[in-house]
Amino acid sequence: MTIRATDLRVKKTDTTSTDILRGISCAMEQGTITLVVGKTGAGKTTLLDALSGLIKPTSGWIEYADQPLWRGKRLNHCVALTIGCVFQFPEHFLFARTVRGEFAYSLRPLRLPRQEVEARAADAMVRVHLAHALLAASPLTLSGGQKRRVAIASTLATMPMWLFLDEPTAGLDAEGSNALLTYLREWRTRGGGAIVATHDLDALLPICDHVLILRDGTLLAQATPAELCRNPAPLLQADIGLPSALQAKAELMANGWSLPEGCLSAAALAAALAAQHSPRAMPAHTPRAERPERPSTASQHQRPRVADTLDPRTKWLLATFISVGILLTPTWGGILYGAAVIVLLIALLRLSIKELIRWLRPMMYFIVISVALSGLVLHIYGGRLTGIGFAVAPAVGTLKQWSRLLAVMALGLLLPLTTSHQQLKQGLQAALSHVPGTKRTAEAFALATALTLRFIPVLAQEVERFSKVARARGKSRVKPGRLRARDLPTVMVPLLIAMFQLADHMTIAMEARGYRKIGQRHTAAVRLKLTRRDAIAIFIGLVAALPLYILR
Amino acid sequence: MNEPIVVLKNATVVFAQAHSAGGALNGIDLAVASGEWLGIVGKNGSGKSTLAQVIASVCPLSKGVVSVPEGRVQLLFQNPEAQIVGETVYEEVCFGMEVQAVDPVQMPERAQASLAQVGLDVPLDHPVNHLSGGQKQLLNLAGCLAVKAQVLVFDEATSMLDPASRERVLEIAHDLRQSGHTIIWVTQYMEELAHADRVLALDAGCVAFVGEREAFFRQVDERISVCEQMGFTQPYAVQVAQHLQALGMNLAFLPVSTKQLVEAVTGA
Numbered sequence: 001m002t003i004r005a006t007d008l009r010v011k012k013t014d015t016t017s018t019d020i021l022r023g024i025s026c027a028m029e030q031g032t033i034t035l036v037v038g039k040t041g042a043g044k045t046t047l048l049d050a051l052s053g054l055i056k057p058t059s060g061w062i063e064y065a066d067q068p069l070w071r072g073k074r075l076n077h078c079v080a081l082t083i084g085c086v087f088q089f090p091e092h093f094l095f096a097r098t099v100r101g102e103f104a105y106s107l108r109p110l111r112l113p114r115q116e117v118e119a120r121a122a123d124a125m126v127r128v129h130l131a132h133a134l135l136a137a138s139p140l141t142l143s144g145g146q147k148r149r150v151a152i153a154s155t156l157a158t159m160p161m162w163l164f165l166d167e168p169t170a171g172l173d174a175e176g177s178n179a180l181l182t183y184l185r186e187w188r189t190r191g192g193g194a195i196v197a198t199h200d201l202d203a204l205l206p207i208c209d210h211v212l213i214l215r216d217g218t219l220l221a222q223a224t225p226a227e228l229c230r231n232p233a234p235l236l237q238a239d240i241g242l243p244s245a246l247q248a249k250a251e252l253m254a255n256g257w258s259l260p261e262g263c264l265s266a267a268a269l270a271a272a273l274a275a276q277h278s279p280r281a282m283p284a285h286t287p288r289a290e291r292p293e294r295p296s297t298a299s300q301h302q303r304p305r306v307a308d309t310l311d312p313r314t315k316w317l318l319a320t321f322i323s324v325g326i327l328l329t330p331t332w333g334g335i336l337y338g339a340a341v342i343v344l345l346i347a348l349l350r351l352s353i354k355e356l357i358r359w360l361r362p363m364m365y366f367i368v369i370s371v372a373l374s375g376l377v378l379h380i381y382g383g384r385l386t387g388i389g390f391a392v393a394p395a396v397g398t399l400k401q402w403s404r405l406l407a408v409m410a411l412g413l414l415l416p417l418t419t420s421h422q423q424l425k426q427g428l429q430a431a432l433s434h435v436p437g438t439k440r441t442a443e444a445f446a447l448a449t450a451l452t453l454r455f456i457p458v459l460a461q462e463v464e465r466f467s468k469v470a471r472a473r474g475k476s477r478v479k480p481g482r483l484r485a486r487d488l489p490t491v492m493v494p495l496l497i498a499m500f501q502l503a504d505h506m507t508i509a510m511e512a513r514g515y516r517k518i519g520q521r522h523t524a525a526v527r528l529k530l531t532r533r534d535a536i537a538i539f540i541g542l543v544a545a546l547p548l549y550i551l552r
Numbered sequence: 553m554n555e556p557i558v559v560l561k562n563a564t565v566v567f568a569q570a571h572s573a574g575g576a577l578n579g580i581d582l583a584v585a586s587g588e589w590l591g592i593v594g595k596n597g598s599g600k601s602t603l604a605q606v607i608a609s610v611c612p613l614s615k616g617v618v619s620v621p622e623g624r625v626q627l628l629f630q631n632p633e634a635q636i637v638g639e640t641v642y643e644e645v646c647f648g649m650e651v652q653a654v655d656p657v658q659m660p661e662r663a664q665a666s667l668a669q670v671g672l673d674v675p676l677d678h679p680v681n682h683l684s685g686g687q688k689q690l691l692n693l694a695g696c697l698a699v700k701a702q703v704l705v706f707d708e709a710t711s712m713l714d715p716a717s718r719e720r721v722l723e724i725a726h727d728l729r730q731s732g733h734t735i736i737w738v739t740q741y742m743e744e745l746a747h748a749d750r751v752l753a754l755d756a757g758c759v760a761f762v763g764e765r766e767a768f769f770r771q772v773d774e775r776i777s778v779c780e781q782m783g784f785t786q787p788y789a790v791q792v793a794q795h796l797q798a799l800g801m802n803l804a805f806l807p808v809s810t811k812q813l814v815e816a817v818t819g820a
């Protein structure tokens with residue numbers, strides 16, 4: 001059996017239309033190990049995600065034997081069940097309350113009897129050299145390498161036909177990575193296929209059959225390890241670096257030693273060096289290899305948006321004033337006027353409406369449902385349902401209520417979309433600190449707000465992550481970035497735990513950098529200054545919002 | 553040897569939800585000299601990260617004492633994103649300074665200087681999430697330098713990076729050591745111990761070995777080295793050197809990285 005990919009292309013999901021991958025065609029055989037190598041950002045993880053069906057390529061074709069991976073917009077479920085994935089960051093993979101729970105989750109789609117699940121879990125734990133007792137431990141309390149081992153073990157337990165491993169040896173100790181290599185070798189002879197993205201050429205090059213070399217989203221070269229040993233040029237072109245043996249050989253040859261072809265074992269290299277060793281023949285001085293030029297990443301310099309030049313306090317003030325106006329306005333006219341102001345603002349700030357709608361979509365669904373429900377009239381006669389009707393007046397009333405909130409929410413979103421959370425925090429703190437005797441409270445409040453704002457995009461990432469987990473491990477058929485209602489109960493608790501964990505990480509990170517307690521003395525890098533621009537913006541904003549307060 | 557800058561006495565950490573009988577750290581005594589490069593190795597779960605966090609005063613001790621220069625120890629994690637707070641390069645570099653109440657007048661200059669020191673050449677308003685993993689790690693390092701950190705603790709800070717970026721971070725750390733910083737380097741890659749003055753090996757929360765780098769790698773009288781006893785594989789350069797020695801070619805020092813191997817054989 002073979003995985004065959006033809007002319008794959010993957011575009012970024014956000015507004016920029018750059019390709020992450022383009023023109024990738026390759027084939028992977030069962031019973032072989034394929035390495036995917038490349039610099040950070042070359043597209044290794046994306047290629048793995050595309051080949052394993054976690055994301056749908058923008059164009060191109062993927063086949064497992066003669067079965068297509070995608071049938072139109074739907075993932076081919078039969079194929080998906082033969083795939084096992086381990087993600088790059090094990091902490092993004094794990095979420096259950098115990099290690100045993102991780103196994104249960106991964107094995108659930110296989111519908112195995114209970115003892116079989118327990119047996120497979122125990123067996124996989126042995127394979128990755130973890131103590132059986134750890135099955136009862138919480139994954140959160142494990143060390144980095146232990147988490148990695150659990151992630152690997154819970155995938156091995158599903159006994160897939162194809163294994164996709166992203167950077168599997170990072171953080172593993174020698175024992176752990178040797179155990180993994182042994183497993184991979186053994187598994188290959190049993191006919192399994194593996195696709196491994198890695199930087200660790202020392203460990204994985206000797207055991208693989210085939211190497212795909214990526215550069216900037218394209219397939220620079222394909223080769224066997226033997227070919228790469230003879231001619232490592234593609235590895236250098238892709239700026240990946242060489243395995244130690246080749247690196248040592250290249251550097252020695254650059255210093256005037258002549259060495260035999262191919263990859264040399266330590267003993268062979270030593271023999272060649274000793275044979276040539278005569279102090280006289282030494283090169284006089286060692287030409288030092290020059291440091292390669294680093295390409296500097298220049299940011300596309302555009303004219304700053306108006307929103308970026310305003311003081312955060314101005315933004316807070318305007319957002320508050322307009323929001324209160326919208327909430328207080330009793331008429332449809334007022335609400336529509338408020339909506340118009342917001343649309344105008346979006347246009348002025350050059351924001352993308354699409355982005356805003358993405359955030360508001362759940363709220364909109366909710367509104368449609370509640371409007372429909374509130375208009376529902378059930379005719380009941382003599383204890384029996386005799387008919388269903390729809391009353392317009394209560395529905396419109398509900399719609400009005402919710403429209404106000406929707407408008408206020410949209411306005412609230414403009415703030416974090418145009419201002420960094422650090423700045424928002426600072427603005428809020430500066431504004432509140434004028435109230436005497438509330439300095440500490442102001443800071444706590446501002447910090448909480450800033451962190452909450454920071455968590456909004458993170459929350460979206462977490463949803464994406466659980467969606468990925470649900471697809472890769474739960475074999476759920478949801479679209480990327482979505483969650484099924486059916487997955488919610490199993491996902492909500494871990495999602496919450498994950499958020500706590502995130503908060504915990506954040507606390508450690510902030511503490512490590514010196515943030516010990518609220519109220520400690522600190523300073524601000526950017527001095528806030530209200531400029532004429534702010535004055536003008538406040539004036540225009542107040543005038544624009546005035547009708548909301550007057551039109552009654 | 554210089555003054556000790558980090559001192560641990562009987563440092564013990566027992567987690568509330570521990571799953572093994574012993575603690576995560578069991579009575580560690582350690583003194584790290586100012587300007588020293590200490591490598592820390594050990595199996596998964598042996599307590600390396602816990603020790604790193606104790607040194608960075610992020611993990612409280614259950615028993616024992618730790619003395620470090622207050623506010624001058626900074627920690628870098630494996631996942632470069634784990635500790636980023638700001639949204640732009642400038643916000644991120646300044647965060648630590650804000651927290652330590654540095655006079656805002658000094659901030660731009662210090663931010664620029666530390667970015668230059670790590671060789672990160674991007675505009676100050678560059679969004680952090682447009683940086684590569686290696687660049688993020690350098691940015692984190694710049695943030696540490698901006699608050700004039702004296703001790704830098706790297707907890708497997710290179711394990712997620714590609715070899716070129718890893719080499720770069722190692723080189724910068726090496727430069728920083730030359731300029732007087734103390735480096736504590738936790739790793740699973742034995743080659744990365746090439747710059748270490750001393751190596752500390754942890755096992756189940758106890759010090760299994762602490763000593764000079766050469767003593768860690770050198771095989772004495774045909775016996776396996778401490779490195780191998782601890783279950784690690786000797787780096788390629790060390791293996792080559794051992795074979796050379798058996799063939800009668802003695803090197804001036806024991807090379808650990810490929811670069812050192814070239815230096816050693818070329819000067820033999």
Ligand SMILES: Nc1ncnc2c1ncn2[C@@H]1O[C@H](COP(=O)(O)OP(=O)(O)OP(=O)(O)O)[C@@H](O)[C@H]1O
Nearest residue numbers: 141142143144145567576596597598599600601602
């Ligand atoms: N929050 C916690 N609660 C309970 N036990 C923990 C917690 N954090 C770590 N441990 C345990 O403490 C021990 C030491 O963990 P530590 O993270 O220091 O190991 P490590 O040497 O860094 O391992 P690795 O090489 O995998 O990163 C491990 O057995 C780990 O499972």
Ligand SMILES: [Mg+2]
Nearest residue numbers: 143144600601
């Ligand atoms: Mg660790």
